[in-house]
Amino acid sequence: MHRKFSLLFIILVLFNCKEESKELSETSLNPIEYLMVNNTNFVLEYPEINSVSIGVYKDGKTYTGYYGEIDKGKNNLPNDHSIFELASVTKTFTGIITAQAVLDGKLNLDDDIRNYLDDSYPNLEYKNRSIQIRDLLTHSSGIRRDFSEALLKMFSLNSSPEDKKNIVAYDREALLKDLKQYKLDTIPGTRYDYSPVIGPEILAIILEKVYHKSYSELLKEQILTKAKMNQTSLTLSPSEADFFLNGYDDEGQLVEPIVFPMTGAGAGLKSTIPDVLKYIEYLLETNNPVVKEMKKPLFTDEEEGMFGYFWQVNTDGEFMHNGGTNGSTNWVVILPKLNAGFTVMFNSNGDTSGMLINSIANRILDDIEIYPKKNIYFLIKDKIIHNTDEGIAFYKKVKREKSEDYNFQDASILNRIGYELLRKEQKENAIKVFKLLVSEFPDQGNPYDSLGEAYFLNEQYDLSLKNYKIALELNPENSNAKDMIEEINKIN
Numbered sequence: 001m002h003r004k005f006s007l008l009f010i011i012l013v014l015f016n017c018k019e020e021s022k023e024l025s026e027t028s029l030n031p032i033e034y035l036m037v038n039n040t041n042f043v044l045e046y047p048e049i050n051s052v053s054i055g056v057y058k059d060g061k062t063y064t065g066y067y068g069e070i071d072k073g074k075n076n077l078p079n080d081h082s083i084f085e086l087a088s089v090t091k092t093f094t095g096i097i098t099a100q101a102v103l104d105g106k107l108n109l110d111d112d113i114r115n116y117l118d119d120s121y122p123n124l125e126y127k128n129r130s131i132q133i134r135d136l137l138t139h140s141s142g143i144r145r146d147f148s149e150a151l152l153k154m155f156s157l158n159s160s161p162e163d164k165k166n167i168v169a170y171d172r173e174a175l176l177k178d179l180k181q182y183k184l185d186t187i188p189g190t191r192y193d194y195s196p197v198i199g200p201e202i203l204a205i206i207l208e209k210v211y212h213k214s215y216s217e218l219l220k221e222q223i224l225t226k227a228k229m230n231q232t233s234l235t236l237s238p239s240e241a242d243f244f245l246n247g248y249d250d251e252g253q254l255v256e257p258i259v260f261p262m263t264g265a266g267a268g269l270k271s272t273i274p275d276v277l278k279y280i281e282y283l284l285e286t287n288n289p290v291v292k293e294m295k296k297p298l299f300t301d302e303e304e305g306m307f308g309y310f311w312q313v314n315t316d317g318e319f320m321h322n323g324g325t326n327g328s329t330n331w332v333v334i335l336p337k338l339n340a341g342f343t344v345m346f347n348s349n350g351d352t353s354g355m356l357i358n359s360i361a362n363r364i365l366d367d368i369e370i371y372p373k374k375n376i377y378f379l380i381k382d383k384i385i386h387n388t389d390e391g392i393a394f395y396k397k398v399k400r401e402k403s404e405d406y407n408f409q410d411a412s413i414l415n416r417i418g419y420e421l422l423r424k425e426q427k428e429n430a431i432k433v434f435k436l437l438v439s440e441f442p443d444q445g446n447p448y449d450s451l452g453e454a455y456f457l458n459e460q461y462d463l464s465l466k467n468y469k470i471a472l473e474l475n476p477e478n479s480n481a482k483d484m485i486e487e488i489n490k491i492n
Contacts, residue, residue, distance in 0.1 A: 031367075031371050031372045031373065031374050032056050032058055032061075032063045032371070033063060033065070034374050034375075034378070035056075035363075035364060035367035035368070035374070035375065036054045036056065036063065036065040036364075037065065037067075038375070038378035039054075039360050039363045039364055039367065040052045040054065040065065040067045040068075040360070041378075042359075042360075043346075043356050043359075043360050044067060044068055046352060046356060047252070048250040048251075048252070048348060048350065048352040048353055048356075049068065049346055049348055049352075049353065049356060050068055050069055050070060050071070050072055050248055050346070050347055050348050051066070051067060051068035051069055051070050051077070051078050051245075051346065051347050052065075052066075052067045052068055052344065052345075052346060052360070053065070053066050053067075053078045053082065053084070053273050053344070053345045053346075054066075054067075054273075054342065054343070054344045054345075054364070055273040055274070055276055055277045055280075055342060055343045055344075056277075056340070056341075056342040056364075056368070057277050057280045057281055057284070057340060057341045057342065058338075058339065058340045058368065058371065059339050059340070060339075062274070062277045062281075064080060064273050064274065064277070066078040066079055066082075066273075070082070070245055070246055070347060071246055072252070078245065078273075078347070080272060080273065080274050081231075081243045081272060082243055082245050082272060082273070083231070083236065083240060083243045083244045083245065083270050083271065083272055084245055084270065084271060084272070084273075084328055084330065084345050084347070085247070085257065085258075085267075085269075085270055085323070085325050085327075085328045086232075086267075086269040086270065086271050086276075086323055086330065087267045087323030087324050087325045087328065087329075087330065088196065088266065088267050088321065088322065088323035088324065089269070089321050089322070089323040089330060089332050090200070090264065090265065090266060090267050090268055090269040090323070091200050091265070091266055091267070091310040091321065092294075092309075092310050092311055092321050092332070093219060093223055093265075093269065094200045094203055094204065094207075094265045094266070094310065095137060095294050095308070095309030095310035095311060096222065096223055096290055096291075096294050096309065097207055097215075097218050097219065097222050097223070098133070098137060098203055098207065098294075098309055099290050099291075099293040099294035099309050100222055100290050101207060101210055101211070102293060103289060103290060103293055106210040106211065107133055107206065107210055108133065109132065109133050109134040109137075109298065110132050110133070110134065111132060111133050112125075112130040112131070112132060113130070113131050113132065113133060113135075113136065113202060113206065114130065114131075116205070116206040116209050116210065117176075117205070117206075119176075119180065121179065121180060123180070123181070123182060123183060123184065124179070124182075124184065125184070125188070126142060126184040126185065126186060126187050126188065127187050129187045129188050129189065130188065131143070131184075131188045132188065132189065133203075133206070134189070134298045134299065135188045135189050135299075136199040136200075136202055136203050137199070137203070137298060137307070137308070137309050137310055138192070138298050138299035138307040138308075138310075139192050139193060139194045139195050139199060139307070140188065140189050140190065140191060140192055140193070140299050140301075141188050141189075141195065141199055142184045142185070142186040142187070142188045142191070142193070143182065143184075143193075143195055143198050143199065144193050144195065145193075145194065145195055145196055145198075147178060147182060147195070147198045148170065148174075148175070148178050148198075169261070170261040170262070171261060171262060172201075172205065172262055175198070175201060175202075175262060179198075179202070189299070191301075192299070192301035192303075192304045192307075195266075196266055196267060197260075197262075197266040197267060198266075199266070200265040200266035200267075200310075201262050201263060201265055201266060203265065204262070204263040204265035214263075215263040215264075215265055216234055216263070219234070222290075223279075223282070226282065227278050227279055227281070227282035228278055229271070229275045229278050229279060230275070231271060231272045231274065231275040232269060232270065232271040232272070232275045232279075233269070233270060234260075234263075234264045234268045234269060234270075236270060240270075243272075244257070244270065245328070245347040246327070246347065247325065247326060247327015247328045247347050247348065247349070248327055248347065248348040248349075249326065249327065249348065249349065249350050250348065250349070250350025250351060250352045250353055251350070254327075255326040255327040256326070256327075257325070257326070257327065258325050258326060267323065267325065273343065273345070276332060276343045277343070279332070280332070280334060280341035280342070280343070281341075283319075283334050283341065284334065284336060284339060284340075284341060286336070293309070294308055294309035294311065295308045295309070295311055295313050295317075295319045296308050296309075296313075297313055316337060317336050317337055318333070318334060318335050318336070318337075319334050320332065320333040320334065322357070322358075322361075324349050324353075324354065324357075325349060326349060327347060327348065327349055328345065328346065328347050328348070328349055329345070329346050329348070329349045329353050329354060329357045330343060330344065330345040330346070330357070331343065331344050331357060331358075331361040333361060333364075333365060335365070335368065335369075338368060338369065338371070340368050340371075342364055342365075342368065344357065344360055344361055344364065370407040370410075373404075373405065373406055373407040374405060374406050374407065375406075375407060375410075375413070376395075376398065376406040376407060376408060376410075376413055377413045377416065377417070379398065379406065380394060380395045380398070380413075380417070381417055381420070383395075384417050384421075384429075384433060385417070385420060385421065385424070388421070388426070388429035388432050388433065389432070392432060392433070392436055395436070408440070411437065411440070411441045411444055411446065411447060414433055414434075414436060414437040414440065414447075415434075415437055415446065415447065415450055417433055418430045418433040418434045418437065418450055418454065419450070421433060422453075422454060422457065427454060427457055427458040428458065430454045431451065431454045431455065431458060434447065434450045434451035434454050435451060437450065437451070438451055438467075443474070444474065445470075445471045445472075445473075445474035445475035445478055445481075446471070446475075448467040448468070448470040448471035448474065449467070449468065449471040449478060449480060449481055451467045452464045452465075452466075452467035452468040452471060452481070452484060453484070455467060456484065456488065461488050461491055461492060462492075464484070464488055465485060465488045465489075465492075468481045468484045468485050468488070469481075469485060472485065
């Protein structure tokens, strides 16, 4: 199944021009369309974001949604033919080829990478520990992103034309020369330190050597052809270039795309939303031995998490990767237990874009987990903010009449709306929402904590104290409740 949305439809939903139009849109959309539309709304409220493109695979069906404008003021919506930079998601393709090489017996994860290089490289070990294949795959080789001045400037928005010229000229010979001179100061395999390009490029050299084929040939044979990804490539033809999206920084300035040196194994692929959905479907093949291999945890960092063959993995079997260049940012998330996956892409990048891409990815993930039910937040939030009494009555009506369609089991929904009211200085209304929250989730401590805070801000200290005590009773580890009880006792 393939769905598309128009720019006009999103504008109606986003700015809530007519309440009846919004209600109609909320109830008529299927759960996947509903989560795509509504999770895009909050992103497009930020002027830094030009467009949002989303693809979702769920139970054998695919859905696409395109919102906003590629170039502001031109009303040019992205579509199925729009080509994005996958950026660092390219690494996952390199990881899959490496997993195939392991299964084929071409190399082992514990191999010293110098076994596959044409020179001795005595500098590529530290305290008797050499760099292994697994270290390149998990960003724990000890080779930092400051490996090369030219490559360091690759991802800088302030790169001059001369810098860009040097980046393009940075070839395999230059890489190996810098590799020969690099001094490790960390034991390989002990610390995560993200390497945007060098690790994948070294792996590309190794893979080309063991297979006697170019990286681009391996990419096509082992992944693109098998997954039927005919709109994905490292280089664009003149006709394809017409569909390549302009990229912007957070200030709205048009930025030139990066021309990646060497093979592009770390960040060079370009693709479309439909092709990434084919990739997701390929990665969800439960009996594919290559997929099973490449999502095995190979390294764990206390702060960053677990990593497989470039993928970030978790104990639930989910794996994911994000990417970003000067003018684009994206996420690809695979959810095997839910037979689902999704991608979301912006044609912009910067601090705000990076924060928002993470936020929308997490929101989409949360909403896919409650499928086929819908997130009630989108239906009730504006009503409660606009008129809290009517909004609460509407919430109760929907719960009575459509509890099979919407998820009412998430306490964070009403909690979030209550705090939005507090931010707007609507303390009395926030108290009403938190009282509803407590009545809905009487056995949880956090609702009482939130109600206690609202009463405290409204200077109703006795009621605040009462609720903080209940919060502490339900959760003895609640340090905030302990502190607030002490604070209120001082006031009294």
